[in-house]
Amino acid sequence: MEPAIADLHEALSSARKIQEELDRRVFHLQTLSDLNSELSTSIRTEELLQSFLLVTMGALGVSQGFALVYDRETRGVRTAVRGLELAGELSADAVERLLYKSFEASENRSLAAMSVTAITVPPEVFAEAGIQIEAKAGVMYVIDQRSLGIILMGPTITGGAPRPEEKELLFAHTASFMVFLKNARSFETIQALNDDLVRRNEELRRTIAELTEAKHTIAMFEVARARIRSLVQRELQHVGRVNLLDLGLICLLATVLGVLFNFASPQSLTLLPETLFRPSSTPIDAVAAKSLLDSGKAVLVDARPQELYAQKHIKGAINVPSALFDIVHMMKLGNLEEEELIIVYGRTISKLYDEEVAYRLRQRDHENVKVLAGGLRAWESLSYQVE
Amino acid sequence: MMRNWRIGPWVLLSLVLVVSSCQRHQDFSGKYQALDPSGNPSPVLQLKADGKGSWNVGHENVSFSWESRGDELLLHVRTGGVMVGKIDARDSILITLPGGEQFHFKRVME
Amino acid sequence: MMQFWELMKKVLTSKYLALAFRLYIGGIFIYASMNKINYTAEFSESIASYQLVPYWSVNLLAIVMPWAELICGILLITGIRSKSATAALGIMLTIFSVAISFSLLRDIPIGCGCFSSVEETMSWTTLLRDVVWLAMSVHIYFFDSALQLDRGFPILLKDI
DSSP states (O other), rough: HHHHHHHHHHHHHHHHHHHHHHHHHHHHHHHHHHHHHTTTTTOOOHHHHHHHHHHHHHHTBBBOEEEEEETTTTEEEEEEEEOOBSSSSHHHHHHHHHHHHHHHSSSSSSOOTTEEEEEEHHHHHHHHBOOOOOOOOEEEEESSSSSEEEEEEOOBBTOOOOOHHHHHHHHHHHHHHHHHHHHHHHHOOOHHHHHHHHHHHHHHHHHHHHHHHHHHHHHHHHHHHHHHHHHHHHHHHTTSOOOOHHHHHHHHHHHHHHHHHHHHSSTOOOOOOGGGGSSOOOOOOOOHHHHHHHTTTTEEOSSSSSSHHHHHOBTEEEEEOOGHHHIIIIIIITTTOOSEEEEEEEEEEEOHHHHHHHHHHTTTTTOOEETTTTHHHHHHHHHTOOO | OHHHHHHHHHHHHHHHHHHHHHHHHHHEEEEEEEEEOOOOOOOEEEOOSSSEEEETTTEEEEEEEEEEEEEEEEETTTTEEEEEEEEOOOOOOEEEOOOOEEEEEEEEOO | HHHHHHHHHHHHHOOOHHHHHHHHHHHHHHHHHOOOHHHHHHHHHHHHHHHHGGGGGGHHHHHHHHHHHHHHHHHHHTSHHHHHHHHHHHHHHHHHHHHHHHHHHHTTOOOOSSSOSSSOOHHHHHHHHHHHHHHHHHHHHHHOOOOOOGGHHHHHHHHH
């Protein structure tokens, strides 16, 4: 009976052990399931790292944890830590060194894609990189040639190292974690590609806008070119030919320049003769003039230029050319009494010399100025004396 | 090249004309008094170096611009007349008024 | 003998002779315009002394004509629109010649006012001089082709 009871006890205790083992396995499966459902809520690497570390540490019952993903292409380092402080940002170089050391210390020295391998790295290697962790378990995982990483677990809450089943659990968690990381990376790649596409689209849009504008400008230049061409061609047709427009332009230009310059000239002229706008002087006929002159009651002034005076003039006339009036008046008529009658003559189709001189005489306070009607011709027709 | 060659002589000619006309002004500028009044008021000619001048009788005067051409002195008045003086000797100008009266101007020191 | 005439013909119709005339006539007109532009009032007296145009138009002519001479002279020398300029000068020279003829026939004792308001009383030699210039203008009109500035346009056109 005794041995049978002993056997029964043994069987019972082993059944309990199996029961405990089963319970742990169930718990482990439970955590794996938790991990999967936790990780599936995120597609961002940083969040995945955090979630993974949290769930896995809980499952293993450890107080310190460290997880790292390294992207060899972009030399990007992403880490998550719990229960410890990093001395500073991990540089890509430090991470590469760390990974190399871990690879050397790994169990099967494999870099196969989606592989997880346990590592036993001396603690000073981590200390050198600034990670103060008392690693009791560590794995290195390789997602593919591009991404790989390390996961370190500190001591358990009770102070010991994780048991082999728990190390297996770490492997399983890591394997699951890798799948999500890979997805996250794919997503990030797609995101980056999308961003790039948007940027390129924007660039394209701008380029198209610029091109359209350039096209407009070119079209404008084309029009201008054609216009200049036709202009020059038209000009060319005029070269070597007489053109009424040219003659007109010459006249117009001469008129404009002449009128403008005339305003500034010291000898400026009014556009129309001033005599045109003045009232005519009192006329006197040749017969009356003759008698007045003969009796010495009047002075006769020849207003024409001296050449004409020299050629022929009424006998006794004083030559006071209108153009030289100021000087000649001063020299010859300066002593004349203001009330003395002055009879002026001399006009042609082109100039009313007599009216001009009569006006200037009146301006010089000669009150009694008359113009000989008919001038020299009337005088001659009466056969009066000329010389 | 051709254009320069074409304009060149004219630039030179105008320069010569401008320079020479400037020099002539200075040769004759000064004050002149008519010599033989013969009962008429005695006029005084004032020729300034800048080509301006005036014909003075008593307190009356007429301004003009003047230039010399060969042995002739031209007095341009504003109203469009030209009085021609003949430079018959150094410092001596003979001016004939319309109608024939002659005035003999001699340079006087100012 | 034939060769001599051939040569004469060649010389007389030469574009370089036309060029020489062009520069000469252009220069004369520019020179002639200077004094008139400076002394407009005197030029108006000169025009009036011909007794050909009505008195209200004298001042206008005196203001405009010298500038027309100047512009034509410049166009002629530079060779811009020289054909039109020559025609304009030809018209002016014809008018001057007719005016001088009239004055000579009517025995009006005036200077021609061509270059300055103080000139020798004109005579038949004055008319002859104008007619010679007119002949030169005709020669320019028909034979001028050398050194024209606006003939440079075709080269310009190729560039565009």
